[in-house]
Amino acid sequence: MDNTGMNDAGMNFEDMELKFETQVVHAGQAPDETTGAITVPIHLATTFVQSAPGQTRGYEYSRTSNPTRASLERSVSALESARHGFAFASGMAAENALLNMMVPGDHVVMGLDAYGGTFRLITRVYGERGIAWSAVDLSNPDSLAAALRPETRQVWLETPTNPTLTVVDIAAVADAAHQVDAIVVVDNTFATPYLQNPLVLGADAVVHSSTKYLGGHSDVVGGFVAVNDDDLAERLAFVQNAAGAVPSPFDCYLLLRGIKTLTVRMDRHCDNAEAVAEFLSAHPAVKRVCYPGIASHLNHQVAARQMRRFGGMVSFVPHGGEVAAVATVSATKIFQLAESLGAVESLIEQPATMTHQSVAESPLEVDPGLIRLSVGIENADDLKADLDQALGQATGQATKNREHHRS
Numbered sequence: 161m162d163n164t165g166m167n168d169a170g171m172n173f174e175d176m177e178l179k180f181e182t183q184v185v186h187a188g189q190a191p192d193e194t195t196g197a198i199t200v201p202i203h204l205a206t207t208f209v210q211s212a213p214g215q216t217r218g219y220e221y222s223r224t225s226n227p228t229r230a231s232l233e234r235s236v237s238a239l240e241s242a243r244h245g246f247a248f249a250s251g252m253a254a255e256n257a258l259l260n261m262m263v264p265g266d267h268v269v270m271g272l273d274a275y276g277g278t279f280r281l282i283t284r285v286y287g288e289r290g291i292a293w294s295a296v297d298l299s300n301p302d303s304l305a306a307a308l309r310p311e312t313r314q315v316w317l318e319t320p321t322n323p324t325l326t327v328v329d330i331a332a333v334a335d336a337a338h339q340v341d342a343i344v345v346v347d348n349t350f351a352t353p354y355l356q357n358p359l360v361l362g363a364d365a366v367v368h369s370s371t372k373y374l375g376g377h378s379d380v381v382g383g384f385v386a387v388n389d390d391d392l393a394e395r396l397a398f399v400q401n402a403a404g405a406v407p408s409p410f411d412c413y414l415l416l417r418g419i420k421t422l423t424v425r426m427d428r429h430c431d432n433a434e435a436v437a438e439f440l441s442a443h444p445a446v447k448r449v450c451y452p453g454i455a456s457h458l459n460h461q462v463a464a465r466q467m468r469r470f471g472g473m474v475s476f477v478p479h480g481g482e483v484a485a486v487a488t489v490s491a492t493k494i495f496q497l498a499e500s501l502g503a504v505e506s507l508i509e510q511p512a513t514m515t516h517q518s519v520a521e522s523p524l525e526v527d528p529g530l531i532r533l534s535v536g537i538e539n540a541d542d543l544k545a546d547l548d549q550a551l552g553q554a555t556g557q558a559t560k561n562r563e564h565h566r567s
């Protein structure tokens with residue numbers, strides 16, 4: 161591993177084609193060469209001794225590169241089938257490293273649905289410095305074609321999107337963007353590399369808020385960028401070191417620990433989300449459910465083609481609009497009312513007033529009646545019962561089952 165994040169899987173399995181479930185446990189996480197420790201050591205050292213100026217054993221200063229961070233970078237790069245990977249102190253810092261490559265006069269295209277912080281970074285930080293932006297429906301090829309310009313440098317997409325869970329065809333966007341030599345950046349936070357590999361589908365860069373499913377336990381904030389192109393990697397290595405938004409070795413350790421259980425957690429998240437989405441779809445108090453796994457979802461076919469499963473996020477709109485939504489999110493007992501997502505415990509929130517406040521009165525504005533669920537790994541029947549009692553309190557409409565329990 162050099163400080164361009166070159167991917168070396170760090171294992172003695174060169175002659176084996178490892179399946180994803182094996183990679184999450186082992187890639188980048190080989191036993192420590194000096195001690196045989198089975199888990200990656202937390203290297204707290206800020207600096208590394210040199211035998212003569214410039215004569216290092218691979219590391220010189222921990223902002224530039226650190227052995228625990230290098231393990232994390234090898235791990236996530238392997239999972240994303242990427243040649244290079246860079247860990248950052250947050251998802252926003254990771255996004256910033258890519259957007260930082262643009263200069264005034266450049267143009268960026270983003271989707272009509274995205275994390276509020278991404279919209280804020282593109283429009284308020286970069287937009288106000290002379291970088292033009294357009295927000296369009298990326299699931300519609302005509303809208304994308306109309307938005308692309310000769311000066312478009314980057315096309316940013318989330319799929320599934322935050323918070324309406326729209327699915328975008330990554331390969332189709334990559335084909336169109338490459339015609340004007342723009343790079344395609346896919347925020348893979350919701351899907352994780354277990355469910356979807358954007359680089360394999362033609363994207364140029366993958367970003368993660370590793371705060372979410374990669375960490376998985378609501379105890380670490382982090383970000384990641386994975387790429388294949390050597391020039392892009394060199395530029396990212398430069399920004400990572402020069403701007404210095406790197407994660408601590410302890411944060412890297414927590415992420416490495418979380419990644420080992422990524423597949424078992426994701427399978428349970430998906431099982432529970434499917435059960436919750438089906439339950440809500442049949443619920444009398446619910447007007448609309450957004451989950452890519454439902455056959456009636458607008459982009460279900462694309463999701464079935466490009467994803468292994470449909471993820472752990474479910475959004476829905478109850479009858480009764482914003483008032484009912486606020487009452488519902490305030491009445492759940494297992495689903496905790498909080499921002500963030502992707503951890504073992506179930507969370508519920510109202511995006512319009514919480515995670516997506518910064519898109520108010522913009523083309524990305526979110527329906528205040530929309531509720532977003534991050535479905536955890538608890539028992540699915542308990543989760544359904546919790547939503548049922550909350551919807552019952554909020555709207556006066558519970559399922560027949562619940563009426564039955566009451567009588």
Ligand code: P1T
Pocket residue numbers: 250251252253275277278318322347349350368369370371381382383499500501515
């Ligand atoms: O919070 P941070 O690690 O900086 O990541 C930002 C980010 C980037 N991309 C997506 C798709 C995200 O969802 C996020 C953060 N999102 C939340 C905190 C949230 O509750 O939606």
